[in-house]
Amino acid sequence: MFDRLRVLVLAAVLAVLPASLALAGDVILTVDGKIAGGKPVDLTRADLEALGSATIVTATPWRDKPVSFEGVPFKALLEKLGATGDTLYVVALNHYRSELPVADIETYDLILALKQDGAYMPVSDKGPLFIVYPFDSHPELKNEVYYARSAWQVRSITVE
Amino acid sequence: MPVRPGRSARSRSNDMSPARPDLPPICRVTGIFNVLAALMTIALLIIIAVHANLVTETERTMQRSSRYDSAWVGAAGRIEILNLQKALAGFALSRSEEDADQVVLFTEILANRFSIYRAPGFQAFLDAKPRRRQLLVEAESRFAMARPQLAAVRDLNAAALAALGAELERVFAAVDRVGAEGQADSVNEAAQIRAEMRARQTLQTWLVSGLFGSIALLLAMSTVQNRFLRSATRSAQRSAMDFSYLAHHDSLTGLPNRMAFTDAFARAAAACSEGRTRKIAVLALDLDGFKNINDRLGHGVGDALLRQVAERLAGCCAAFDNCMLTARVGGDEFVVMLDASDGAQDVLAQAEQLRAALSESYVAAGGSLLVGASGGIAVSDADGDPDALLVNADIALAQAKLSGKGRVVAFDPATREAFLRRALIEAELGEAIATGQIVPHYQIKMDVGSGRVCGVEALARWTHPTLGAISTAEFTPIAEGSGLILSLGRSILERACRDARSFPEGIGVAVNLSAIQFMRDDVVDAIEQVLRATGLPAHRLTLEVTETLMLSESERAIDTLTRLRDMGVAIALDDFGTGYSALSYLRQFPWDELKIDRSFIVEMETDARARAIVGSITAMAHELGIDVTAEGVETRGQVEALRAVGCETLQGYFLGRPVAVADLPWAMLEGVAAVARIGSGVAAPAQSRSA
Numbered sequence: 001m002f003d004r005l006r007v008l009v010l011a012a013v014l015a016v017l018p019a020s021l022a023l024a025g026d027v028i029l030t031v032d033g034k035i036a037g038g039k040p041v042d043l044t045r046a047d048l049e050a051l052g053s054a055t056i057v058t059a060t061p062w063r064d065k066p067v068s069f070e071g072v073p074f075k076a077l078l079e080k081l082g083a084t085g086d087t088l089y090v091v092a093l094n095h096y097r098s099e100l101p102v103a104d105i106e107t108y109d110l111i112l113a114l115k116q117d118g119a120y121m122p123v124s125d126k127g128p129l130f131i132v133y134p135f136d137s138h139p140e141l142k143n144e145v146y147y148a149r150s151a152w153q154v155r156s157i158t159v160e
Numbered sequence: 161m162p163v164r165p166g167r168s169a170r171s172r173s174n175d176m177s178p179a180r181p182d183l184p185p186i187c188r189v190t191g192i193f194n195v196l197a198a199l200m201t202i203a204l205l206i207i208i209a210v211h212a213n214l215v216t217e218t219e220r221t222m223q224r225s226s227r228y229d230s231a232w233v234g235a236a237g238r239i240e241i242l243n244l245q246k247a248l249a250g251f252a253l254s255r256s257e258e259d260a261d262q263v264v265l266f267t268e269i270l271a272n273r274f275s276i277y278r279a280p281g282f283q284a285f286l287d288a289k290p291r292r293r294q295l296l297v298e299a300e301s302r303f304a305m306a307r308p309q310l311a312a313v314r315d316l317n318a319a320a321l322a323a324l325g326a327e328l329e330r331v332f333a334a335v336d337r338v339g340a341e342g343q344a345d346s347v348n349e350a351a352q353i354r355a356e357m358r359a360r361q362t363l364q365t366w367l368v369s370g371l372f373g374s375i376a377l378l379l380a381m382s383t384v385q386n387r388f389l390r391s392a393t394r395s396a397q398r399s400a401m402d403f404s405y406l407a408h409h410d411s412l413t414g415l416p417n418r419m420a421f422t423d424a425f426a427r428a429a430a431a432c433s434e435g436r437t438r439k440i441a442v443l444a445l446d447l448d449g450f451k452n453i454n455d456r457l458g459h460g461v462g463d464a465l466l467r468q469v470a471e472r473l474a475g476c477c478a479a480f481d482n483c484m485l486t487a488r489v490g491g492d493e494f495v496v497m498l499d500a501s502d503g504a505q506d507v508l509a510q511a512e513q514l515r516a517a518l519s520e521s522y523v524a525a526g527g528s529l530l531v532g533a534s535g536g537i538a539v540s541d542a543d544g545d546p547d548a549l550l551v552n553a554d555i556a557l558a559q560a561k562l563s564g565k566g567r568v569v570a571f572d573p574a575t576r577e578a579f580l581r582r583a584l585i586e587a588e589l590g591e592a593i594a595t596g597q598i599v600p601h602y603q604i605k606m607d608v609g610s611g612r613v614c615g616v617e618a619l620a621r622w623t624h625p626t627l628g629a630i631s632t633a634e635f636t637p638i639a640e641g642s643g644l645i646l647s648l649g650r651s652i653l654e655r656a657c658r659d660a661r662s663f664p665e666g667i668g669v670a671v672n673l674s675a676i677q678f679m680r681d682d683v684v685d686a687i688e689q690v691l692r693a694t695g696l697p698a699h700r701l702t703l704e705v706t707e708t709l710m711l712s713e714s715e716r717a718i719d720t721l722t723r724l725r726d727m728g729v730a731i732a733l734d735d736f737g738t739g740y741s742a743l744s745y746l747r748q749f750p751w752d753e754l755k756i757d758r759s760f761i762v763e764m765e766t767d768a769r770a771r772a773i774v775g776s777i778t779a780m781a782h783e784l785g786i787d788v789t790a791e792g793v794e795t796r797g798q799v800e801a802l803r804a805v806g807c808e809t810l811q812g813y814f815l816g817r818p819v820a821v822a823d824l825p826w827a828m829l830e831g832v833a834a835v836a837r838i839g840s841g842v843a844a845p846a847q848s849r850s851a
Contacts, residue, residue: 061281094240094269124271148232153269 028128029112033089033159036082045114045128051076054111058136061147062126069132071113074105078159085159090131093123093153100131100149108133108141112154126152190388193381200374207367207374214360214367221356230285234342237273237335244270244310245328251313252321260314267310273335274300285342292338299334302327410488412463413470421487421495425550428484428497432540440484441500441507441539444553445473445514448532448565450492461524465531466492468522476517480510493557495550500539511537511568519566534560535568555579585630586638593648598622598635600656601818602669604831605789608799609808611835613828615702616663617670617811618656619818620648640676649677650686657694657701659821664828670702670732675709684723691727698728704755706734710745718749725750732789737777746784754781758792761812764801775805782806799838 029048032040054073059066088100104110113130114120121127130152135141244266251259276282277296286293306327309316316324408420416424428440447453447469454462466488473494477483482499489495496514500507518533536556538549556571558579563569592598600618607614622630639645653671660669677683691698703724709717721731732753733745737760746754756774763770774790781788790802793812802810815834819827 062276062279064280093265094236094272095243096236123265123268125275126272153272 029154030156031077031081031083031159032156034083034085035159041081045120048072048077048112048114048129051080054109056111056113056132056134058132058134060132060135060150066136068117069111069113069130070115070118071111071129071132074110074112074131077112078102078105081159083159087160089158089160090151090154091156091158092151093155096151096153098149098151100151104133104149108138123153129154190385193385196377196381200377203370204374207370210363211367214363218357218360221353221360230282230342231346233276233279233282234285234335234339236339237270237277238332238339240266240270240273241328241332241335245325245332248310248313248321248325248328252318252325257314263310263313267307270303271307274303285345286338288345289341292341295334296338299331299338303331306331410470413467413488415470415474415494416485416487418487418489421485421489421497424485424487425497429540429549439500439540440549441498441511441537442549442553443496443498443507443511443514443535443537443568444493444550444557445496445518445533445535446493446557447518448534448561450531453529453531457524457529461529464524465522465529468524469494469518472517472520473514476514482507482510495553507539508537508568508570511535515566515568532566534565536560536571537568538571552576581627582638584627585624585635586642588624589635589639589642589644589648592622592624593644593651596651597624598648598651599820600652600659600671601820602659602824602827603811603818604816604824604827605670605809605811606815606831606835607809608803608835608838611832611839613664613667613831614809615668615670616660616824617704617818618652618659618672620652621818621820636674640674643676645674645676646680649674650690653687653690654694657690657696660696660700661694662821663700663824668700668702668730669696670704672734673703673705675706678705678709678717678720684720684727687724687729688727691729699730702730702732702753704732704734707736707739707741707745710742710748711740714748721749725752737773746780746786751786753787753789755789755791755811756807758812761790761792761798761802762794765795765797771801771805774802774807778805778807796838 027042027044029043030040031043035041049072051072053070055068055070057066057068083102086102088102090098090100092098111132113132114128116125116127116130121130131150131154133141133146133150135146244263247259247262247266251263277286277300286296306324309320309324313321313324408416408423410417425442432440447465450462450465453465469492470486470488473486473496477486477496480498482502484497484499485495487495487497496511498507498510512535515533515535519531521528521530523529534557536553536559538552538556540549552571555576556569559572559575560567560569598620601621602616602618604613605615605617606612620632620636622632622635624630636645636648639648649672653673656669656671660667663669673683680686687701687703691701705721725731730752731749732755733751734755735757736754737757754777756777760770760774764774778788787809788807789809789811790798790807791811793799793802793810793814795814798812799810799814802808816827816831
């Protein structure tokens with residue numbers, strides 16, 4: 001009984017790992033719409049990490065303590081892709097859809113976080129990509145409008 | 161020293177003081193506004209306090225409404241588990257890799273959701289009902305148990321998949337219920353927030369209304385206040401003008417008053433002394449007997465008369481080119497200031513014209529009233545003091561009054577001193593009587609036949625501290641004019657009666673009784689009282705009266721004289737021969753003595769007719785059994801002339817001047833000596849020891 005259970009757990013862990021932690025080579029983000037070339041661009045974690053890194057330490061409504069988020073400066077991503085729109089339509093793995101004004105990115109230096117407290121975020125904890133606002137340094141952001149824009153499990157972005 | 165004769169008694173009705181106005185309404189309005197302003201300040205403070213509290217409350221509500229949205233968190237959970245169920249069901253049918261991946265993905269997503277359920281923002285919602293947390297905890301543990309199987313979904317057979325589906329169905333029931341409740345709570349809370357906000361908004365509306373109301377009230381108040389202030393300013397200006405007008409005008413006649421005259425006169429006088437203008441003349445006018453009219457016909461008539469006088473004056477003066485000012489300076493005294501550059505004669509003519517105008521009849525008391533007017537005029541000269549002009553005009557006016565009224569007299573510098581002396585005497589007479597400065601002096605009467613003193617006449621004598629001796633002839637008319645004659649006569653009578661007690665037996669005292677004293681109802685009682693008080697026997701007192709008291713009410717006068725004579729008092733008719741000296745007087749009353757006026761005596765030495773008259777009077781009097789005394793005998797020739805016509809009782813400087821009571825024995829001795837010298841042929845007039 002005990003052995004069976006152990007095997008089961010081990011199997012489960014093995015099964016879970018690849019699904020929850022995307023590998024560096026996997027496409028985790030697709031961007032389309034008004035971008036250079038006009039065709040959808042698929043990006044892997046390596047692609048994103050190549051765009052630079054930024055960190056925001058802030059409390060969020062979803063955690064009782066401040067967390068250090070690390071990831072791609074959103075601005076760098078848009079520049080890299082030659083995005084010209086003013087609104088980003090964000091779709092998450094859980095089919096959550098939200099709109100993000102490009103102005104927010106300019107104003108608040110948003111990041112597309114990959115890591116949380118130094119570890120890559122799994123799907124089961126808002127991964128692999130999480131749009132993070134600097135809530136603590138801008139108290140005006142602490143309301144449901146920005147909480148709603150702060151999408152997790154981001155999968156694709158359409159620039160319009 | 162401005163001396164104003166006869167102006168001491170100013171009547172109440174003819175007075176010239178301005179009326180005092182009421183307090184302006186602005187004072188009352190300001191009081192009300194102060195209370196309103198205080199109330200409004202309190203109201204505003206309350207509004208501010210309530211508003212501050214409201215803002216805080218609203219802020220709190222806003223924060224609550226901005227809180228983490230539990231409804232969405234719950235709802236998203238419901239979708240995610242449905243997606244997982246759908247993926248599992250799809251995999252059970254297809255067994256494809258893709259569907260397996262979907263199951264794995266949504267398992268992870270649901271795991272994420274359970275971690276979100278632990279988020280701090282969601283805990284308040286979970287704690288609202290204990291059952292919620294319990295449901296969710298159960299669901300999470302079920303999911304945790306199912307999670308390894310879901311991750312390894314590819315390895316499960318159909319039965320296991322069905323069991324897993326059933327397990328997910330249970331998890332779904334909990335998540336669904338919590339999600340639904342989250343939505344309901346959210347709706348309720350939103351409704352509650354809306355209700356609160358609406359209530360606050362209502363309150364806010366009231367506050368704003370209150371605020372606007374206060375502002376409106378303030379504006380209204382300031383408008384009203386402004387209006388009152390404007391009207392107060394206007395009325396202040398008006399009353400300042402009124403006051404200035406009242407201060408410079410006489411309220412009864414509307415003419416400029418004394419103050420206005422003084423101002424105008426000062427300006428004119430200054431112009432005069434700087435040589436800028438010419439001469440000025442001041443004419444003082446007043447009505448003859450105005451006081452009588454006021455007293456007898458009433459102040460109403462007096463006031464009406466004064467108004468007409470003012471109108472006439474103003475009317476006449478308007479016709480003069482050179483009139484500078486017309487003013488009422490006192491009861492019935494008016495002053496006209498004239499430019500006299502063209503000559504004093506013209507001004508005098510104008511003055512007479514004005515006086516004549518005032519003397520025409522007036523309409524008063526339902527009929528016509530004739531009142532005389534007198535005037536005094538003074539003209540400035542090059543080196544004279546202009547300030548003295550008004551005083552000089554007043555002096556001239558007083559002279560006009562004294563010299564028979566109804567005329568204008570020009571000021572004569574020579575009379576100024578006499579007038580001022582008279583004014584001083586008038587001013588100090590009362591005090592002099594009260595303090596005994598005026599005492600009787602005595603002049604002897606001699607019977608030149610027997611060479612004996614047969615009596616003395618008491619003559620009032622005033623020894624003034626600065627003016628020296630003032631004769632009775634000087635101050636008696638003044639005393640008669642002011643009514644002081646009564647106290648003066650009484651005082652002299654008392655002193656004389658007291659003094660006479662020490663006179664040698666057989667020598668009586670004669671005291672003058674003025675017509676004014678005589679007219680008093682109580683004159684008989686008064687004299688009886690004096691006699692009793694002093695202890696002088698009545699037969700030693702002679703009262704000297706003049707014929708004036710026989711002129712009117714002669715029957716009453718005779719009755720009074722008879723009563724006095726019945727008391728034993730002798731009655732002498734003084735100053736006989738002047739005036740009417742009707743012989744009927746001698747028949748109407750049994751006089752004890754006639755005193756022939758000095759004017760006849762003075763003429764006797766040179767005028768045979770005077771000798772004849774005195775002789776006839778003496779003979780007639782003696783025939784009637786009346787003694788005769790000649791007054792004012794000053795020379796031996798007069799003595800002899802009088803003796804020649806049978807008049808032997810004499811009085812005068814030749815026999816002795818009036819002397820103080822202490823000197824009377826010497827005067828008597830000298831009188832006897834003087835008569836003796838005539839008898840012995842030595843002619844030497846007696847000299848009084850002192851004046």
